[in-house]
Amino acid sequence: MAYPYQITSLENYHYQHQKSIQNPEAFWSEIAEHFVWHQKWSKVLNWNFSEPKVEWFKDAKLNITENCIDRWLPSKANDPAIIWEPNDPSETSRTLTYQELHNQVCCFAQVLVNNGAQKGDRICIYMPMVPELTIAVLACARIGAIHSVVFGGFSAQSVSDRIQDAQCNIVVTADGAFRGNKTIPLKPVIDEALINCPSVKKVIVLTRTGQPVSMIEGRDCFWENEMKKVEESGLSSFPAVSMDAEDMLFILYTSGSTGKPKGVVHTCAGYMVWANYTFVNVFQYQPGQVHFCTADIGWITGHSYIVYGPLSAGATTLMFEGIPTWPDAGRFWDIVEKHAVNILYTAPTAIRSLMSFGTDPINNKDLSSLQVLGTVGEPINEEAWHWYDDHVGKNNCPIVDTWWQTETGGIMISNLAGVTKSKPCFATLPLPGIQPVLIDEKGNEIEGNGVSGNLCMKFPWPGMLRTTYGDHERCRTTYFSTYENLYFTGDGCIRDEEGNYRITGRVDDVLNVSGHRIGTAELENAINMHSGVVESAIVGYPHDIKGQGIYAFVIFNGIHIDEEHTKKDINQTVSKIIGAIAKPDKIQFVSGLPKTRSGKIMRRILRKIAEGDTENLGDTTTLLDPAIVEEIKKNRI
Numbered sequence: 001m002a003y004p005y006q007i008t009s010l011e012n013y014h015y016q017h018q019k020s021i022q023n024p025e026a027f028w029s030e031i032a033e034h035f036v037w038h039q040k041w042s043k044v045l046n047w048n049f050s051e052p053k054v055e056w057f058k059d060a061k062l063n064i065t066e067n068c069i070d071r072w073l074p075s076k077a078n079d080p081a082i083i084w085e086p087n088d089p090s091e092t093s094r095t096l097t098y099q100e101l102h103n104q105v106c107c108f109a110q111v112l113v114n115n116g117a118q119k120g121d122r123i124c125i126y127m128p129m130v131p132e133l134t135i136a137v138l139a140c141a142r143i144g145a146i147h148s149v150v151f152g153g154f155s156a157q158s159v160s161d162r163i164q165d166a167q168c169n170i171v172v173t174a175d176g177a178f179r180g181n182k183t184i185p186l187k188p189v190i191d192e193a194l195i196n197c198p199s200v201k202k203v204i205v206l207t208r209t210g211q212p213v214s215m216i217e218g219r220d221c222f223w224e225n226e227m228k229k230v231e232e233s234g235l236s237s238f239p240a241v242s243m244d245a246e247d248m249l250f251i252l253y254t255s256g257s258t259g260k261p262k263g264v265v266h267t268c269a270g271y272m273v274w275a276n277y278t279f280v281n282v283f284q285y286q287p288g289q290v291h292f293c294t295a296d297i298g299w300i301t302g303h304s305y306i307v308y309g310p311l312s313a314g315a316t317t318l319m320f321e322g323i324p325t326w327p328d329a330g331r332f333w334d335i336v337e338k339h340a341v342n343i344l345y346t347a348p349t350a351i352r353s354l355m356s357f358g359t360d361p362i363n364n365k366d367l368s369s370l371q372v373l374g375t376v377g378e379p380i381n382e383e384a385w386h387w388y389d390d391h392v393g394k395n396n397c398p399i400v401d402t403w404w405q406t407e408t409g410g411i412m413i414s415n416l417a418g419v420t421k422s423k424p425c426f427a428t429l430p431l432p433g434i435q436p437v438l439i440d441e442k443g444n445e446i447e448g449n450g451v452s453g454n455l456c457m458k459f460p461w462p463g464m465l466r467t468t469y470g471d472h473e474r475c476r477t478t479y480f481s482t483y484e485n486l487y488f489t490g491d492g493c494i495r496d497e498e499g500n501y502r503i504t505g506r507v508d509d510v511l512n513v514s515g516h517r518i519g520t521a522e523l524e525n526a527i528n529m530h531s532g533v534v535e536s537a538i539v540g541y542p543h544d545i546k547g548q549g550i551y552a553f554v555i556f557n558g559i560h561i562d563e564e565h566t567k568k569d570i571n572q573t574v575s576k577i578i579g580a581i582a583k584p585d586k587i588q589f590v591s592g593l594p595k596t597r598s599g600k601i602m603r604r605i606l607r608k609i610a611e612g613d614t615e616n617l618g619d620t621t622t623l624l625d626p627a628i629v630e631e632i633k634k635n636r637i
C-alpha cells in the first residue's frame, strides 16, 4: 500500500479514531515514522491551552521540501508533480515532473539566498496562479524562510499592512496576472504598498503578462534573469536547511472579528504531517491520480491541498490560473476532460455559480475520469450538493464535505471518500485526532446527539495554529479564552442523532462571502475611511451564489452628487483599503443606526432587516431611538 496509514473501511476509521484518542502520542508517532527526518523527536506532544502552548514532535529536525520533492525522486522523478492549466485555454498547459520541480525549487532557493534571504526571514509572495508561485513557496521552505502568501486580489494597503506586520525583507511578485478576460496589475500594487515598507530590500518580479513595469535600481530584479544566473553557475541542487519541528513554516493572514487581520502561524512538522494525513485519507488518494483543487494558493486551501498535502504524498496536483466562468461556464469541465482529473475539490460558491448556467455547459463533456468530489469553505446548500452529485459526479463519486479553517491547517471534520458515509450538507465525522465538542452559551459542554451549540476542540492536533504572528496574546484571546481549556472555532454546529456534524456558519462578526472570510469590523473601518462617511454597520444576508452577501448601512454626510455616485465612491474606497472581494453588494444610506442606550449597534436588528424579515425584529425596547428602525425598514433595498 502506498500509504500505510490510509484508512480503508468504516470499522477501520472507528478503530483509528479510538486509538488516536486513547493514545495520541503513540498514534501520531507511528504516522510520523513515514516521513523523512534529519532527526527524530524526543517527545510527541507537549501542550496546554491556557497560554496556549502546543509543541508536536519536539526536537525533531526536518525540511518539508525533502518530504515534498526529494523523497519522490528515486521512484517518481519523471512523474508529473504539477500540471498547470493557464487562464486562456489557447495557451499551452505545462507539466513539471518531480525532477523538474526539484531543479526549479533548488534554483530559486539559490536566487533567494543571492538576494540576501536567510533562515527565519519573512518573504511575501504576491503572485498569480502559475507554477512559479508553488516554486517560490517551496524555495522559501527549502532555505527555512517563512512565506507569507498574499492573495492577488488584495489592495496595496492590505499588502502593505501584511508586509509591515511580518517585517518581510523580500517580496516575490509578477508584472501582472490574467484573470478571465482581464489583466490585473501586480507589480504596480507592490510599488504602492512598499512606500510604507522600509523592511523590504528586494523585489523579485516574474514576467507573466508582459505589461510594462517600473523597476527600481538596486531593489527590483527579474525572476528570469536571477534564475539564469544561477543556472549558468551550474547549480544542480540546493541542500535543504534543517529545520526544527516547531520552527515557523508560514504565516497566512486571515480576517477575524476585530479590525486588523491576523497572521496565523503554522510550523514545520505538525503541519506537514496533518496536511499529508488529511489529504491521503479524506480524498483517499491513490498514486497516479490527478488531483484538482480549484482554490487559489493565496488561501489556506491552496497551501494545504494544492501544495503541501499532495506533494508530500507524491501526488499529481493541478493548478489552474483562471476562473470557472471564462471563456465560458464549461471551463472546469474542459479541464477535467483534458487532464483526466480524478479528484475535484472546489467551493459551494463555484458550484452555485456554475449551476446558474444550467447543464448545457456540462452535458457534452467527458467527466468519466472523476472519482471523488470535494467541497470546502462554507456550508453547502442541499440544492448545490445534489447538482454536484447528479451532474458532475453522475451519482457515481463520493462527495467529501470538508470542514476546516486557516487556523486548523487541514481538514478537521469530513467523510472519507467511499470509506465513511456521506450525508448531504453534513461534514459528518471528525478525523482521527480530532475531538470536537459543542458548548452552550454558559460554556457548558452539550453531550449526546441531536443537539447544537458552538463548535470547540478539546485536544490539540498536529496542524493547529501555534500563534498569531507577533502577538501571542491575541491568539489566546481570540481562540482560547472564550471557553476555558478549549479551542473555539467561531462556528455554530449541529450534531445529529447519529453523531454527524453539520456546520451552520459563523457565530461571530465574520462573514463568509464566496468562501472568503471578511471581518465586519475590518470592512466598517474601510468604509469609514471615506471622507463623507460618518458611521457604518455591516451585516451578511443570504445570497444565491455567494452564500452570504454584504449589506452596508451607511450614515453619509459628505458631498452628495447622487446616490449611485456615492455608492461607487464607497466601493472604490473598499477596493483601495481591502480589495474588490470586500465590496458591499448593497449599500443603504440611513440617518442613524439602531443603538442601545449604551451606544452599541444592535446588529441583530440590522441582520433581520437585511434578510428581509422586517416583522420579527425581536425585543427593541432597549433601543435609544426606535423611529430609526422604521426608517431603515422603509428604505430597505
Ligand code: WTA
Residues within 6 Å of the ligand: 254, 299, 300, 301, 375, 376, 377, 378, 379, 380, 401, 402, 403, 404, 405, 406, 407, 427, 489, 490, 491, 503, 504, 505, 506, 512, 515, 516, 517
Ligand atoms: C467555513 C477555509 C461549512 C467555516 C478552509 C469556517 C465551512 C470558515 C466549511 C473557515 C464546510 C469551511 N462547511 N462551513 N465544509 N469549510 N467553512 O479560514 O465558517 O478561509 O470557520 O478556511 O469557513 O474559513 P477559512
